[in-house]
Amino acid sequence: MIVVTGATGNIGRSLVDRLLADGAAVRALTRDPARAQLPAGAEVVRADLTGSAADFAPLLAGADALFLNLAAGGDRAALALVEAAAKAGVRRIVLNSSMAVTDTPADENNFIARMHATVERAVRDSGLEWTFVRGGNYATNALAWGPAIRESGVVRDAHPGAQGVPVHEADLADVAAVALLDRTGTHTGQAYLVTGPEALTVADQVAEIGRAIGRETRVEQITEEAAAEAMSGPHLPKEAALELVRMFGSTVDAPAFPLSDAVERVTGRPARTFAEWARDHAADFS
Structure with missing residues (x-):
């Protein structure tokens, strides 16, 4: 089971479609399932990610992987989800991060970089497998x-x-899907500038x-x-x-x-x- 946050967003919607096409079980989180218009093959679950961390356990039950997007609830919600995922036994997190992150002290001088770098550190420290998709x-x-x-x-x-x-957005979704479905460890510990x-x-x-x-x-x-x-x-x-x-x-x-060939390297096209x-x-x- 793969849990997708921000499932009705531009990246999330494309990702749900791609994962279902690849035969994955998908739990799509959204504030309003009635208006989500997501595919019938997805398990569509109501979720307010601005709630307390205790509310996240049922959302992650039985999940193998989590697609985490800060746009779905902000950085505080993302940090709480990382903690909840580790407790729930989720094996892998694919984080929709930002190309503003440089892994240098300069990250503290930029609002966008600082926010995403903080969540990246939490994901690394969680002990889970991870991949960062740095778009922006x-x-x-x-x-x-x-x-x-x-x-x-x-x-x-x-x-x-x-x-x-x-x-x-479909390219970002495709890169995330490959990382979420990775069975060889090829994409574990990778930060892709996309x-x-x-x-x-x-x-x-x-x-x-x-x-x-x-x-x-x-x-x-x-x-x-x-x-x-x-x-x-x-x-x-x-x-x-x-x-x-x-x-x-x-x-x-x-x-x-710089231009990156990450889409072609990861997806093959x-x-x-x-x-x-x-x-x-x-x-x-x-």
């Missing part, structure tokens, strides 16, 4: 441009020339979405302050958002992270391009 430049981040593209075709961003290596196959600027990505939907799209530059204000929310304080915006600004000359992602999500921008 998610292609799905572009979904935030949906309202602007639908309304006017104009995306407002502080750094149109910022470069990234956007990765398709990227897309090409570096693209924000302007490149917006143009690619335009091609996918058959409309003219462009980027209009705004201040860093305005960009952080638009990005911030209940789970991302404005200070952290401004930190991210400034980090994006540092990638105008070159991507913050090339990573999906952003153009493929844009076509897959054309309905979200139309």
